[in-house]
Structure formats: C-alpha cells, structure tokens
Amino acid sequence: MAKSYRALGLAVGALALTHLPAAAQTKVTNEGISATxxxxxxxxxxxxxxxxxxxxxxxxxxxxxxxxxxxxxxxxxxxxxxxxxxxxxxxxxxxxxxxxxxxxxxxxxxxxxxxxxxxxxxxxxxxxxxxxxxxxxxxxxxxxxxxxxxxxxxxxxxxxPYVESTRAALKYMMEAKNFKKPCLMHQDDEYGKSVLDGFTQQLDVMKVPAASVTSFKRGASDFSAQVAKMKSDGCDLVMLGTVIRETIGAMGEAKKLGWDVTFLGASPTNVLEVPALGKETVEGLYAAAAFEIPYEDTxxxxxxxxxxxxxxxxxxxxxxxxxxxxxxxxxxxxxxxxxxxxxxxxxxxxxxxxxxxxxxxxxxxxxxFSKTNHLASTVTQVQQIKNGRWVLMKDSLSF
Structure with a gap:
C-alpha cells in the first residue's frame, strides 16, 4: 500500500513538473472581441x-x-x-x-x-x-x-529600429564619403539613446573615434552651444538623433556659423515636413529610411x-x-x-x-515575425533632400 501511495506521489509530482511551463504561459486577453x-x-x-x-x-x-x-x-x-x-x-x-x-x-x-x-x-x-x-x-x-x-x-x-538603421546608414556614409571625424547630436531620451547606441556601436566596429557627442533636452529650440562645440571639434559628418524642428534648428545654426558640414539624420528625420518647413536650410540632408516616400505626381x-x-x-x-x-x-x-x-x-x-x-x-x-523574433525588418535605405524632395541614394543596406 505504502509503495503504491509513494508511486502515486511520484506520479503527481511528475505531473506537477510537466505543468510548470503552463503556469508561465503568455496570457492573451479576449476582451474587445465580439461576434461583430x-x-x-x-x-x-x-x-x-x-x-x-x-x-x-x-x-x-x-x-x-x-x-x-x-x-x-x-x-x-x-x-x-x-x-x-x-x-x-x-x-x-x-x-x-x-x-x-x-x-x-x-x-x-x-x-x-x-x-x-x-x-x-x-x-x-x-x-x-x-x-x-x-x-x-x-x-x-x-x-x-x-x-x-x-x-x-x-x-x-x-x-x-533606430540602433540598426543608424548603424547601416552611418556605415554607408563613412565608407562612401570617407569621413574621418564623425559627431553626434542627440535628444536626451530613449529615442536619442538608441541613436547614440547605434552610432557608438558602429564606430567601435570601424575603429573610428567619435570627434564629438552632444545632447539636448526634449523640446529644446536653441542648439547654438551644441553646433558651436561640434564645429570647434572639427566634425566632418554630423549624425542627428533629432525629429523635425530640431533637425531644422541644428542645420540652421550651422548655416549661421558658415559651417558647411554633411548632416545625416536618424530615421525620424525622413519625413516630408523637414524639407517643407526647413526649405533651403535642409537641402543636402541625408537620412536613414525604411521606404521611399511617394509623391502624387510620380x-x-x-x-x-x-x-x-x-x-x-x-x-x-x-x-x-x-x-x-x-x-x-x-x-x-x-x-x-x-x-x-x-x-x-x-x-x-x-x-x-x-x-x-x-x-x-x-x-x-x-x-x-517568428516565436523568437518580434521585429519585422532591419533593411535600411539612405535618402537625401534634393530640390525639396527626398531622393533614394542607396537601398538594401545592412551593417
């Protein structure tokens, strides 16, 4: 009798073990789904x-x-x-x-x-x-x-993703244009930190030191100190971890100083508003991008x-x-x-x-997507603003 109880105990124990992963299963709601x-x-x-x-x-x-x-x-x-x-x-x-x-x-x-x-x-x-x-x-x-x-x-x-697209675009620009003193100006938040990570990781692999890294608070509108620092640090390529108005602000500040430098924006700069609002200030800006922006006439x-x-x-x-x-x-x-x-x-x-x-x-x-990968794609393009429009320069980039 004792033996069979012990066997039962072992069997129950084994059953409990097989059910352990079930306790750690992902719980997905059915709220919000009705027949209609x-x-x-x-x-x-x-x-x-x-x-x-x-x-x-x-x-x-x-x-x-x-x-x-x-x-x-x-x-x-x-x-x-x-x-x-x-x-x-x-x-x-x-x-x-x-x-x-x-x-x-x-x-x-x-x-x-x-x-x-x-x-x-x-x-x-x-x-x-x-x-x-x-x-x-x-x-x-x-x-x-x-x-x-x-x-x-x-x-x-x-x-x-910001890290991967920043790396792919930066690698392309560094190799295609032979830049020696890359810099970064980034927003001081989770977005900016991702661009910083991509910038740093790619330069580490290429064994190129950053000439300058500077940041700004989200919502800032004055970038004179950051741009002046990057100019004095001798940057020849400025990576921007900015969105729209900060992109225009930084490039406007460079123009004020008569500083002719190449700018490369992270993917959030690749929007129609940048050339529409920035006009000639942002001509020549490069950016990481996911897809070509369609224009109605083409x-x-x-x-x-x-x-x-x-x-x-x-x-x-x-x-x-x-x-x-x-x-x-x-x-x-x-x-x-x-x-x-x-x-x-x-x-x-x-x-x-x-x-x-x-x-x-x-x-x-x-x-x-798959069970182990919940990111759709890391394939990157580089586009440039030419005559007020985003133009594809290079697609299918990786790092």
Missing part, C-alpha cells in the same frame, strides 16, 4: 511637440479602419478604434492606456506614439494581456523580449489611388507618418484574418508568430 467587432486602441500626440507625427499617423489609421470596415470587416467583424491624445507625455500615456483597458476593453494597442510614452505604459498592457503592436518608436524595448517573462511576448514592432497604381483618397479624406497631402499609421492597421488586419473566424487572443498571437509574410502596397521590405 474588434475594439482596438491607440494613443498619439495630437496636441504636443510631435503632433506633426501623431495627427497624420492617426489619420492613416482611421483611413485603414474605414477601408476594412467598408469591405465587410475581418471575417465579418468590424474594427472600432479608440484614439486618445498622449501629448507626448508619459503620464498621459499611462492614464490613456488604463482607461482603454478598463473602460473601453480594448483587445490590442496598435501604433502608440513615442519612445518615452510607450515605455511608460507598456507594462500595464502586458499585465492585462493586451497585445502592443507596431508602436511608433523603434526603440529596442518595443521588440526585444525576455523568454523568461512570458507577458513580454505580447510586443511586436514593424518600424525600422506615384502609380494603388499608391497613387491611396494618395488621392487620403487627400480627399483629410484635405492634406499624405506623408510618411500617414503611411506608417495605415500600415499598422493593415498589418494587424492581415494577421487577425489569418487567425480565422473563431477568434481568440491566443490565435492572433500564434498568427503573428507564424512566419507568414505581410506585404504592404508601398514596396517596403516584407513584415515577418
């Missing part, structure tokens, strides 16, 4: 320092939602998108995320805006089992996950139709940001559709990790 709709959320900067990103991104998202719903939804379910303004403020991003989880019962957070804002709010999502998909920041914390922390599997990104086929429809809907020209927002929703729709009619959070997670590629209409590199 899928509720999704996003928080954008609609009123703060990067609303030139937030507004067109949310427009692109709205356009995709409208198109999908007009075509009957995804396997009969319409998308309902909850949009909140984060003002590029981490505290507001946290409050908006809590509201969307608790009140709106969102299924997934799609394309939330900004490095500091996404970082502040993402753990709240993971604790609730809410997927964080394709945020508008390419910082590593949006796709690198610790396999020992199963809730971190809920993050996926399809944006060109675009063809589906892309041309898309540009025309966007202008009709929003009374403005579509830009990079609108494309990124549109792609965030269409990518989500692709994987939800693949997950089938009997929809659950787990099935969407499995679909995302299936390795099935998604191809957008803009000829970007295909989006593809």
């Amino acid at each position: 709709e899928i509720v999704i959320g996003t928080h954008q900067d609609l009123s703060g320092p990067i609303k030139v990103w937030g507004v067109p991104v949310s427009n692109g998202m709205k356009m995709a939602v409208e198109e999908i719903n007009a075509a009957g939804g995804i396997n009969g379910r319409k998308l309902r998108m909850i949009l909140e303004d984060n003002g590029y403020d981490p505290k507001r991003a946290v409050l908006a995320s809590q509201k969307m989880i608790e009140r709106d019962k969102i299924f997934a957070m799609i394309g939330p805006m900004g490095s500091p804002t996404v970082l502040a709010a993402q753990d709240i999502l993971f604790d609730a089992g809410v997927l964080q998909l394709f945020p508008l920041t390419a910082a590593e914390f949006t796709f690198k996950f610790d396999p020992a922390k199963p809730q971190e599997r809920l993050k996926f990104n399809n944006i060109l 675009a063809k086929g589906k892309v041309k139709d898309w540009l025309v429809n966007y202008k009709k809907m929003f009374g403005a020209d579509a830009n990079t940001q609108a494309i990124i927002g549109y792609n965030a929703i269409t990518t989500f729709a692709h994987y939800v559709n693949k997950a089938g009619k009997d929809l659950t959070g787990q099935k969407v997670l499995d679909s995302l990790e299936s390795g099935d590629p998604f191809q957008d209409i803009f000829a970007s590199p295909p989006t593809k």
Whole structure:
C-alpha cells in the first residue's frame, strides 16, 4: 500500500513538473472581441511637440479602419478604434492606456506614439494581456523580449529600429564619403539613446573615434552651444538623433556659423515636413529610411489611388507618418484574418508568430515575425533632400 501511495506521489509530482511551463504561459486577453467587432486602441500626440507625427499617423489609421470596415470587416467583424491624445507625455500615456483597458476593453494597442510614452505604459498592457503592436518608436524595448517573462511576448514592432538603421546608414556614409571625424547630436531620451547606441556601436566596429557627442533636452529650440562645440571639434559628418524642428534648428545654426558640414539624420528625420518647413536650410540632408516616400505626381497604381483618397479624406497631402499609421492597421488586419473566424487572443498571437509574410502596397521590405523574433525588418535605405524632395541614394543596406 505504502509503495503504491509513494508511486502515486511520484506520479503527481511528475505531473506537477510537466505543468510548470503552463503556469508561465503568455496570457492573451479576449476582451474587445465580439461576434461583430474588434475594439482596438491607440494613443498619439495630437496636441504636443510631435503632433506633426501623431495627427497624420492617426489619420492613416482611421483611413485603414474605414477601408476594412467598408469591405465587410475581418471575417465579418468590424474594427472600432479608440484614439486618445498622449501629448507626448508619459503620464498621459499611462492614464490613456488604463482607461482603454478598463473602460473601453480594448483587445490590442496598435501604433502608440513615442519612445518615452510607450515605455511608460507598456507594462500595464502586458499585465492585462493586451497585445502592443507596431508602436511608433523603434526603440529596442518595443521588440526585444525576455523568454523568461512570458507577458513580454505580447510586443511586436514593424518600424525600422533606430540602433540598426543608424548603424547601416552611418556605415554607408563613412565608407562612401570617407569621413574621418564623425559627431553626434542627440535628444536626451530613449529615442536619442538608441541613436547614440547605434552610432557608438558602429564606430567601435570601424575603429573610428567619435570627434564629438552632444545632447539636448526634449523640446529644446536653441542648439547654438551644441553646433558651436561640434564645429570647434572639427566634425566632418554630423549624425542627428533629432525629429523635425530640431533637425531644422541644428542645420540652421550651422548655416549661421558658415559651417558647411554633411548632416545625416536618424530615421525620424525622413519625413516630408523637414524639407517643407526647413526649405533651403535642409537641402543636402541625408537620412536613414525604411521606404521611399511617394509623391502624387510620380506615384502609380494603388499608391497613387491611396494618395488621392487620403487627400480627399483629410484635405492634406499624405506623408510618411500617414503611411506608417495605415500600415499598422493593415498589418494587424492581415494577421487577425489569418487567425480565422473563431477568434481568440491566443490565435492572433500564434498568427503573428507564424512566419507568414505581410506585404504592404508601398514596396517596403516584407513584415515577418517568428516565436523568437518580434521585429519585422532591419533593411535600411539612405535618402537625401534634393530640390525639396527626398531622393533614394542607396537601398538594401545592412551593417
């Protein structure tokens, strides 16, 4: 009898051991999925320092939602998108995320805006089992996950990452133009630190010392001290970990000083607003980029139709940001559709990790994820502003 109890005890113990990983399984919510709709959320900067990103991104998202719903939804379910303004403020991003989880019962957070804002709010999502998909920041914390922390599997990104794209663009520029004294001016936050990491890692590999590294506080508008320092340090290439107005400000300051130096922007500088607002100040700027920016007078086929429809809907020209927002929703729709009619959070997670590629209409590199890799692509281009337009200089770059 004792023997059989002992055997039973061992068997129960073995059973308990086999169930250990199940306890560490990723919990994915089914909230927001009903027979007729899928509720999704996003928080954008609609009123703060990067609303030139937030507004067109949310427009692109709205356009995709409208198109999908007009075509009957995804396997009969319409998308309902909850949009909140984060003002590029981490505290507001946290409050908006809590509201969307608790009140709106969102299924997934799609394309939330900004490095500091996404970082502040993402753990709240993971604790609730809410997927964080394709945020508008390419910082590593949006796709690198610790396999020992199963809730971190809920993050996926399809944006060109800052570290890798900075490295690829910098390598190309250093080799193509034979620069000897590269410098960096970067924003003092998570985004800027990623550009700094890419800059430093690439120079280390190339065994080239940085001639100068300087930073500025997010929201700053005076870059005279930083530019004067880089000029006196003898820089021949200036890498910019900036967004829009800081890019124009830094290049304007160099012009004031009569300093003719080559500027290379990290990927957030590769937007239509930089040449539109900076005009001749930014002529010649190079930038890391993910895809060619389409212009209405040269675009063809589906892309041309898309540009025309966007202008009709929003009374403005579509830009990079609108494309990124549109792609965030269409990518989500692709994987939800693949997950089938009997929809659950787990099935969407499995679909995302299936390795099935998604191809957008803009000829970007295909989006593809796996169980171990939640970053879609690291293939980089370098573009340059010539006569007020972004022109492709070199594509398919890596480091």
